[in-house]
Amino acid sequence: MLLAIDAGNTNLVFALVEDGVIRARWRIATDPRRTADEYAVWLHQLLALEGFGKDDVKAVIIGTVVPRALHNLEVLATKYFGVEPLVAGRPPVEWGIELDVVEPGSVGADRALNAIAAHTLYGGDLIVVDFGTATTFDVVDYSGAYKGGIIAPGINLSLDALVAAAARLPRIAMEAPKGNLSVIGRTTEDQMHIGIYWGYVAMMEGLVARMRAEIGRPVTVVATGGLATLFDKHTELFDEIEGDLTIQGLAMLYRQSLSPA
Incomplete structure (x- = not known):
């Protein structure tokens, strides 16, 4: 399954997605100081409550508007799920749509x-x-x-x-x-x-x-x-x-x- 992470200014949303269907989702307040270890303890418990384990996560993709939060989310993916995360908008997952604006x-x-x-x-x-x-x-x-x-x-x-x-x-x-x-x-x-x-x-x-x-x-x-x-x-x-x-x-x-x- 895919672990999709949406890091917003107020909340982070973690969602398990399988074949385009969201199987579970969890929300936590955004705090750029939160470490990968803290995310892992919290997330592994929630996965277990829904009947999943960390081995069910085969890929991770991150979208963020909080640059300071990105590093620890990347560490979470590599250290605790054993996968190299993809970051939305960054190769190899560029947008694929035209952003027809000045900047x-x-x-x-x-x-x-x-x-x-x-x-x-x-x-x-x-x-x-x-x-x-x-x-x-x-x-x-x-x-x-x-x-x-x-x-x-x-x-x-x-x-x-x-x-x-x-x-x-x-x-x-x-x-x-x-x-x-x-x-x-x-x-x-x-x-x-x-x-x-x-x-x-x-x-x-x-x-x-x-x-x-x-x-x-x-x-x-x-x-x-x-x-x-x-x-x-x-x-x-x-x-x-x-x-x-x-x-x-x-x-x-x-x-x-x-x-x-």
């Missing part, structure tokens, strides 16, 4: 992987909305080329900044509105929920509408990331929701690397 080298691995997976799964012109540390909107055209996009502050990042800057505001959990959908809050907590939740809905709908107009062709909007389903409750914005889009992209990139040039 292709600055495109995050997660955004390129999302583009690969979304194009393979859905085709046509696409807008991919990814709810991560940042909320990103990426445009992929009908040929599979990555055309650019938008970076906005992530939902939890916005909440943290609001609470940190305003001494009397409480820390709240992000959740979808229930029952009454009024946008006039009667308590401080209600007003914060409204500001973040409906503020993000309005932002997403407005930005996607502008992107659609600029693209000028029918577009499929694909959402990924943990909060995608939260917003899908009260907007018709998303045509497809795929929570594992980045992992899917890693698995697809790995399969491409096995094909003869």
Whole structure:
């Protein structure tokens, strides 16, 4: 099986993939100081709980937007799984899609992987909305080329900044509105929920509408990331929701690397 590792700014996701099917996945907070030994102790226990062992892992591929985390993940693969890891975007697993932007080298691995997976799964012109540390909107055209996009502050990042800057505001959990959908809050907590939740809905709908107009062709909007389903409750914005889009992209990139040039 393939161990696919998606190292994001907030979390690392480890997933076991077999024949394109995700058999198990685990998440841990990103900490570039975490050693390969620490990863191994944690991961081996989780593998055992799911009925797997380290010998079931035959290959490792890593996608990361945290360069400092890469070395210890590579050591994890070589020392504890006995395989030479592949790194997404680095030979021999280059993207295989056109990054049609001014600075292709600055495109995050997660955004390129999302583009690969979304194009393979859905085709046509696409807008991919990814709810991560940042909320990103990426445009992929009908040929599979990555055309650019938008970076906005992530939902939890916005909440943290609001609470940190305003001494009397409480820390709240992000959740979808229930029952009454009024946008006039009667308590401080209600007003914060409204500001973040409906503020993000309005932002997403407005930005996607502008992107659609600029693209000028029918577009499929694909959402990924943990909060995608939260917003899908009260907007018709998303045509497809795929929570594992980045992992899917890693698995697809790995399969491409096995094909003869």
